[in-house]
Amino acid sequence: MTTLYGYFRSSAAYRVRIALNLKGLAYDQAPLNLVQGEQLAETNLARNPQGLVPSLITDEGVTLTQSMAICEYLDERYPEPPLLPEDITERARVRALAQVVACEIHPLNNLRVLKHLVGELGVDEETKLAWYRHWIAEGFQALESLLTAEAGTGDFCHGDTPSLADICLVPQVYNAERFECDLSAYPTIQRISANCRALPAFQQAAPEAQPDAR
Numbered sequence: 001m002t003t004l005y006g007y008f009r010s011s012a013a014y015r016v017r018i019a020l021n022l023k024g025l026a027y028d029q030a031p032l033n034l035v036q037g038e039q040l041a042e043t044n045l046a047r048n049p050q051g052l053v054p055s056l057i058t059d060e061g062v063t064l065t066q067s068m069a070i071c072e073y074l075d076e077r078y079p080e081p082p083l084l085p086e087d088i089t090e091r092a093r094v095r096a097l098a099q100v101v102a103c104e105i106h107p108l109n110n111l112r113v114l115k116h117l118v119g120e121l122g123v124d125e126e127t128k129l130a131w132y133r134h135w136i137a138e139g140f141q142a143l144e145s146l147l148t149a150e151a152g153t154g155d156f157c158h159g160d161t162p163s164l165a166d167i168c169l170v171p172q173v174y175n176a177e178r179f180e181c182d183l184s185a186y187p188t189i190q191r192i193s194a195n196c197r198a199l200p201a202f203q204q205a206a207p208e209a210q211p212d213a214r
């Protein structure tokens, strides 16, 4: 059986849950409580030496880390429905949209970054929130521009079926809402996110639908 080590609010684990659901794959969940620091336990470090989630143990017993690599592994092993377009230029576009979130927004607002700001650097709660919202705004402005300017956008980030870009977008929108970011300047992001959230694969992957949701 495939096992996902994650956390209900982890947006990187949320990406993998969406990918697994879109592919129609069954999996067990092994939640780690990130707030209580369980990601830093020896057992998790053995799986994921960065002390992060997600890790996916495949049905062949192989441990995979890094959500984007896991999603691409699932796409290559289970090609239907595809998470990336067939055309290489279109594939580059989807990866670029996905990476605006996965490489530029998410790492700056990760739990360990916020904890470092408050704990080691003595930043107060209000400044931490300002930091969070700043990087959401900067990233979402760019994403909104790309999505409105480029012809590839459809009901979803690319065309009319969900792709790797949507898999990254929806968890980031969830995070932005949780931190009460103003999303009114991003109508295309909101439209696409609503389209995704209407699909069972996204609904079943949502944080509130997970066994460890509190």
Ligand SMILES: N[C@@H](CCC(=O)N[C@@H](CS)C(=O)NCC(=O)O)C(=O)O
Pocket (backbone or CB within 6 Å): 009, 010, 011, 012, 013, 034, 039, 051, 052, 053, 054, 065, 066, 067, 068, 102, 110, 111, 112, 113
């Ligand atoms: N690039 C990694 C990011 C993984 C990551 O940052 N996971 C977060 C949850 S979304 C985590 O484990 N944070 C624990 C911490 O910051 O201490 C991936 O995509 O898998």
